[in-house]
Amino acid sequence: MRKRRDSLASVVAKDLAERIERGDYAVGDKIPIEAQLCEMFNVSRTVVREAIATLRSEGLVTSRHGVGVFVEERANPALSITKEAAGELSEVLELLELRLGVEVEAAGLAARRATEDDLRAIRDVFDKACDLDAFAEQPRELDYAFHLAIARASGNGWMAKFMDFIGPVIIPRSQLLHASQPEITRDYLRQMVDEHRRILDAIAAGDAVAAQEAMRMHLSTSLERYRKRLVES
Amino acid sequence: MRKRRDSLASVVAKDLAERIERGDYAVGDKIPIEAQLCEMFNVSRTVVREAIATLRSEGLVTSRHGVGVFVEERANPALSITKEAAGELSEVLELLELRLGVEVEAAGLAARRATEDDLRAIRDVFDKACDLDAFAEQPRELDYAFHLAIARASGNGWMAKFMDFIGPVIIPRSQLLHASQPEITRDYLRQMVDEHRRILDAIAAGDAVAAQEAMRMHLSTSLERYRKRLVES
DNA sequence: GCCTCATCAGTTGTCTGATGACTGCGCAAT
DNA sequence: ATTGCGCAGTCATCAGACAACTGATGAGGC
Known part of the structure; x- marks a missing residue:
């Protein structure tokens, strides 16, 4: 008896959502009026x-005061990361590959389009990380900030959004891994700064191909590091 | 006087969401009980x-029967494309750039990892498009199917998901543009098939760099086509 | 005949008051 | 000290009413 488990409202919402998804009510159609729905579900x-408030917030329907409730075009494809998915190390790896593709392109675009302000922003973050002590304190955050600055410099709003989207997933997970296996050495940080420098120089020089290549190198190495851990675990 | 524009419920939901986002109520905290909220907002x-049903469906809070409503951990970063955004031609262009980055990477991975089945799937779609008459009938769909097959062959679930996510936005919009400016000529289709062939061959040969290059070429040309239209309009 | 506008029926939005159901806590009984 | 019970607080649901809005209809003026 799990009737008491879910609220009536959520049951009705799920049922209606299913009917809409199944096409019982076509896009643009008016769904039964509230009174009829009350009768249908005996609520x-x-x-x-x-229930309708829920569907509305999910974008499945829109209410028009004094007219009715209408099925909305299902045009809200969303790429979302659930907590469960982000927990799997293999998933994080795949996410990193996706990120690599986007960031390589972002670096190329940044090399072509970065404004003076953009460059200054990237350089600021880079300079901060040059101080290895500061870098050692929050390596993930500074690294991420560097990449975010480049995404912004690409002049492509979606790339910045993509980084916003992927950042919170990458950073904390990495910290978890880091905590269990704290192998961030001075040498590693120095290498990181070197890689960042190559990227920065290429972007500043306006050399798109070199920027892409440098970014690919940089992300590939960290990808390899993760891959090793996956094998080990 | 746009008070009547938004329903009271949505106003309250927005206000509460803002307070939660701002940290007025911390994660895990109980928000004021219904009666208090009624008084606060005079509703x-x-x-x-x-309003709370809305917040609940967005995952910001959870209700516990007989106890209260509690702020939930905000852990659902999502990259979503709204219809308004997808309507702007310039936005579509930026989206295409993002797609280019992902697909170039997908092509490279596919060259390294594609199984026999993956290859067969890609080839199937490619063969269909070789029949120019069939290709001419639904050019966008077949092109998209080809790219989707490659994303699947990359062995990276997120890449396939990304294509799922971006496909519905790219295809219909393209059709709109196409309708207003039907310039898909036989020559263009033939060129497309050629480009596809280069990609397919590189993947089949396991040459990641060549696959990346071919994919970049392919998408760059269509990107340029769109860019021209943007300038014209 | 055609246009304008008031009216009206239908529907969603909001309010109110009451009752049911569930949870956590304290108190009493053992 | 432990257990069981009841109570207060809170969310869930119900029922009925009125307000606000929309689209269509029809009457009236031109």
Whole structure:
């Protein structure tokens, strides 16, 4: 008896969502009015209204005051990362590959389009990380900031958004891994700064191909590091 | 006077969401009970409940029957494309650039990892498009199917997901553009098939760099086509 | 005949009051 | 000290009413 497990409103919402998804009500159609839905599900109007509020917030329907509730075009494809998925190391690896593709392109675009301000922003972050002591304190954050600055410099809003999207997933997970296996050595940091420098120089020089190549190198090495850990675990 | 523009429930939901986002109520905290919220916003419980139903469906809070409503950990970063954004030609261009980065990488990975089945799937789609008559009938769909097959062959689930995510946005918009400016000539289709062939051959040969290069070429040309239209319009 | 506008029916939005159901806590009984 | 019970707080649901809005219809003026 798990009837009591889910609220009536959520049951109605799920049922309606399913019907819409299945095409019982076509896009643009008006779904039954509240009174009819009450009768269909044997619930009060409160419940129906809450269910519809849910669907509305999910973008499945829109309400028009005094007219009715209409099925909305399902045009909200979303790439979302659930906590479970981000927990798997293999998933993080795949995510890194995706990130590599985007960032290589971002570096290339940045080399072609970066403004003076963009360059200054990248250089600022880079300079901060040059101080190895500061870098050692929050390696993930500074590294991420560097990459984010480049994405912004690409002049492509979606790339910056993509980094915003992927950042919170990459950083904390990495910290977890880092905590269990703290192998960030001075040498590693120095190598990182070198790689960053190559990227920065290429972008500053406006050399798109070199920037792409440098970025690919940089991300490939960290990808390899993760891959090793996967094998080990 | 746009007070009547938004429903009270959505106003309350937005306000509460903002407070939560701002940290007025910390994660795990109980937010004020319904009665208090009614007083705060001078609305009825119906409105408050609908607002909370919205927040709940967005994952910002969870309700515990008989206890209270609690702020949930915000862990659902999502990259989503709204219709408004996808409508702008310039946005589509930026989206294409993002796609280029991902697909170049996907092509490279596919060259290294594609199984026999993967290759067969890609080849199947390619063969279909070789029949120029069939290709001419649904050029966007077949082109997209080809790219999707490659993303699948990359062995990276996120890349396939990314294509799923971006496909519905790219295809219909392209059709719109196409309808207003039907310049898909026989020559263009033939060129497309050639470009596809180069990609396919490189992947089949396991040559990652060549596959990347071919994919970059292919997408760059269509990117240029769109860019021209942007200038024209 | 055609246009304008008031009216009206239908529907969602909001309010109100009441009751049911669930949880956590304290208190009493053992 | 432990257990069981009841109570207060809170969310969930119900029922009914009125307000606000929309689209269509029809009457009236031109």
